[in-house]
Amino acid sequence: xxxxxxxxxxxxxxxxxxxxxxxxxxxxxxxxxxxxxxxxxxxxxxxxxxxxxxxxxxxxxxxxxxxxxxxxxxxxxxxxxxxxxxxxxxxxxxxxxxxxxxxxxxxxxxxxxxxxxxxxxxxxxxxxxxxxxxxxxxxxxxxxxxxxxxxxxxxxxxxxxxxxxxxxxxxxxxxxxxxxx
Ligand SMILES: CC(C)(COP(=O)(O)OP(=O)(O)OC[C@H]1O[C@@H](n2cnc3c(N)ncnc32)[C@H](O)[C@@H]1OP(=O)(O)O)[C@@H](O)C(=O)NCCC(=O)NCCS
Numbered sequence: 177x178x179x180x181x182x183x184x185x186x187x188x189x190x191x192x193x194x195x196x197x198x199x200x201x202x203x204x205x206x207x208x209x210x211x212x213x214x215x216x217x218x219x220x221x222x223x224x225x226x227x228x229x230x231x232x233x234x235x236x237x238x239x240x241x242x243x244x245x246x247x248x249x250x251x252x253x254x255x256x257x258x259x260x261x262x263x264x265x266x267x268x269x270x271x272x273x274x275x276x277x278x279x280x281x282x283x284x285x286x287x288x289x290x291x292x293x294x295x296x297x298x299x300x301x302x303x304x305x306x307x308x309x310x311x312x313x314x315x316x317x318x319x320x321x322x323x324x325x326x327x328x329x330x331x332x333x334x335x336x337x338x339x340x341x342x343x344x345x346x347x348x349x350x351x352x353x354x355x356x357x
Contacts, residue, residue: 178243180285186243186255188235193244194225196251200274207275211311213335234259240267240298245277245286252277255286257294265301267294271317278313284320291321291347301349306342308333318345322355 177187189197198221201208209215218224231242240257253273260267269290273283287305294300305323307314319325323345331339 178289180282180289183248184252184282184285185246186286186289187246188241189228189231189244189254191225191228191232193251194221194228197228197244197254198224200251200253204272204274208272209336211308211314211335212272213333216336231256238262240294243286243290245273245282247277247282253283253286255283255290257290257298260298260300265299266304267298267300267302268304268306269294271314284317287317288321291352295349295352302346303352304344304346306332306344308335308340309343310340315343315345318347321347322351323347324351 177185179185198218201215201218201224205215218227234257235241238260239262240260242254242256244251245253245255253271255269255271258268258270269287271283271287291303294303303323305318306329307318309315309328324347326344326346329342329344332342333340
């Protein structure tokens with residue numbers, strides 16, 4: 177468990193979280209469906225359980241953890257690594273927050289922690305964050321954290337039949353180290 181601020185903490189998600197995470201997902205279906213492509217394949221608790229199993233396998237294989245974001249002890253979102261490229265020591269972070277927890281800087285704080293975890297614990301050389309070009313709220317997070325915009329990947333994501341471009345941001349270990357001074 178990692179304490180982020182007095183009301184927010186992160187902890188690795190386990191299979192036992194399937195029920196709470198599925199209910200949170202279901203409550204936020206419309207909100208999340210706007211920018212995340214997987215809502216239509218998560219229709220039952222078993223689907224969330226299968227996702228959690230996959231994230232635990234990923235972590236065991238040294239390819240990065242996925243954390244639940246707890247707000248006053250209850251799940252409020254998810255942040256973690258897509259499977260890390262160990263050869264190139266490169267990782268990409270993904271995240272989402274429940275609709276009513278937005279607007280307080282929570283994800284920026286959590287993301288700052290996960291970036292630090294990526295460089296200092298996972299020994300990454302490069303951390304990437306990518307968001308649909310029109311997803312202004314998501315893009316604001318790497319921008320606040322000093323990531324550099326590297327370019328636009330065209331048609332990177334299939335949002336229910338609409339292919340959207342992604343703005344790709346990255347922070348390098350040298351840049352992270354320089355910002356600590
Ligand atoms: C992307 C997402 C996590 C962003 O959530 P968010 O609440 O805007 O991000 P934060 O928690 O960092 O909060 C930032 C907001 O809090 C405000 N804020 C208040 N105190 C703050 C602080 N100390 N530090 C930073 N921001 C603060 C900011 O001004 C900003 O509000 P604004 O958008 O009205 O300017 C959320 O919109 C979401 O889950 N969307 C759906 C899924 C998604 O798009 N995932 C990403 C796919 S790439």
